[in-house]
Amino acid sequence: MNILIKDILLYDKTVDVLIEDNKFKTIGKVDTTKTKIDKTINGKDKAILPAFYNLHCHAAMNILRGFCEDLPLFEWLQNIWKKEDTLKGEDIYNGTRLAILEMIKSGTVFFADMYWFHKDVIRAAKDMGIRADVGLTFMNKLDRKTIDENFDFLNNYSKDKNEIVKVSPTPHAIYTCDDKLYKECYDNAKKNNLFLQTHLCETEQEVNDCKKAHNGMTPVEYLDNAGVLDNNTIAAHCVYLTENDSKILANRGVVLVHNPCSNMKLSSGVFNMPQNRKYNCKIALGTDGTSSNNNLSMMEEMKMACLLAKVSFKKADALTANEIFDIATKKGAEYYNINAGEIKEGMQADCIIVDLNNERMVPNYNIIYNMVYSADSTCINGVICNGKILMEDRHVDNEQEIIEIAKRYNAKN
């Protein structure tokens, strides 16, 4: 399908954008006599910008939104786990569809996911037309049969380059997986050319327990020693890192996923932005799951990341709007080997269409400043992912059905 976006603002100039199949074909002036156009979008009073890439979340947890709050970590986790034990595949499908609806409504076109019932997560992502890396969670407590089935699933999953819903082995964390299981996951990822997702250094306790158990090694040293860190490793949180940890992660090319809302809400701690930037670590952005956020807005996450860095490190430029926008868009795509994240000819057609008539987008001295510090989801009028329109004039296919199903979970317990 060929989509023409007429007269839309791209930073400081007005252009036409032609999307052919899944790519930006022309940006500039489009000769409509020479190209068959299936769909035209009027770009008047609108701007085109890269879409967002959410590198860490637990999408299905959307159906647990607001289930319990403001409790000390252990008590909170007990409640969540008890509730999670009751969830079935269909619940995961429903929760993930709700999550994806929310992502699309706030301009996100990709999510890296970690949860259970991977087949239902994959089904939801495919039904909604969004990019995803669906993690299959590994823990030592799983029986060997399940572990092997998961590895088989990863071995046999589509290797089609055009498939936008991918999978990855996801050893949960160093306190639920030993180095042997990490190595099995790593070898599977290597063999199948997949990413490996994990949680890393989220809390102080995780670091202290690791040092006690493993001859003083930090979690980063422990995993590096196991030989499982490289540029296909996606490490969520990374709150508690020594200088040496940051150096190791930078040298190995590991992607550090900053989750400011979650780290703040769970009182985990503050991501060391200056230290990780000093060592040129790859930094991406994620929302984490709804239970610790409680939404999936990458816009809110961008603002939170900037404000947290500024107040924590006492510098107004500890993290700038331009830097975090780059991290949330271009960098996220780049680190996940997606040829997207910029509005450029030849790149895959992922973008958002921004409403310049929204009260939060005026005046428009600088659209990036407005997007990071002022905007909310009302400012996003449309979303295109891989050349397909996922939202137009804030309408997403089947949204009312998804919401009606989500409402079934309203009842207490």
Add this chain to the structure above:
Amino acid sequence: MNILIKDILLYDKTVDVLIEDNKFKTIGKVDTTKTKIDKTINGKDKAILPAFYNLHCHAAMNILRGFCEDLPLFEWLQNIWKKEDTLKGEDIYNGTRLAILEMIKSGTVFFADMYWFHKDVIRAAKDMGIRADVGLTFMNKLDRKTIDENFDFLNNYSKDKNEIVKVSPTPHAIYTCDDKLYKECYDNAKKNNLFLQTHLCETEQEVNDCKKAHNGMTPVEYLDNAGVLDNNTIAAHCVYLTENDSKILANRGVVLVHNPCSNMKLSSGVFNMPQNRKYNCKIALGTDGTSSNNNLSMMEEMKMACLLAKVSFKKADALTANEIFDIATKKGAEYYNINAGEIKEGMQADCIIVDLNNERMVPNYNIIYNMVYSADSTCINGVICNGKILMEDRHVDNEQEIIEIAKRYNAKN
């Protein structure tokens, strides 16, 4: 005008709400045969909640949104001040209307304002139908004629109890006003039964400079010594407070306005929530001006306040959703002597109408959790202030005109 809201969710029960003139007349079952109804709102799939009271902002600065960002404080201020010097009364009117539009769209019905050109701010507030306390800014650098004119204006401003746009003397801060000018403002406030707004203890430098200049007294001690602190004092920021400062402010009944976004964005510091709660200080919430936020959403401010307290004081319950919702609604109204902030018969009819079909409001285990941690402005369908509908189905009168005018400020410099 009598408004009937039919079958709307009020926490856990479905009710009818009858608004007669500016008050909630009946909440429960309304006999429509006995009451003339001018307007009916269908409450299906909607909830009614208190609206927000923003106790500190500089509304007109909306026309400077995103003008310059991410600069060290002094350089940033130089840029802002230079730009501010070019603003005229009509610019203030335009900026304030844009600000109020944004407030209404995000559920706010009252703002305490500090800026220049008070007549234009008052005109904007009256035109938009919102409650306000418009501060007249005082500084020693103003000439005596201007100071006297301001006091005259305060003396002669309407004393009508039904007037929802009020005024107050606003000595800017201790580094721009001496104790003599504070006392003049205080005496004027007493005489006219007005509040007194000021900035207080926003930065570490303010405290250090004060101690040097005033025999080791903190700003709070300095103002207490000047005899200008009481329960009509609205003190914005209050970031740097000693334990003794918090005690003094609590004893005097001063309202501390927490501005988390601004304090984070300007790297000012972290409001000491546990200490101020320990001494039972009156705590309210504000957005500050757009230049240091960059929006006026009290919803975003509530989430920021909770997350900042949780991460800074390492307790998941350092500030809970229920507490901050109370602060942003009921407490704000109460501290400003507005008989509103709750959905109760006899109280003034301020409320928001929440869209329960929004993707961020499902599931609805607890509406307050959803409002504080998940919602954005898309979730607010309607706003009623003092018995008047300011927004219905997300539409505000004259919004397109306000935005078109705001766009005139787009051009650089």
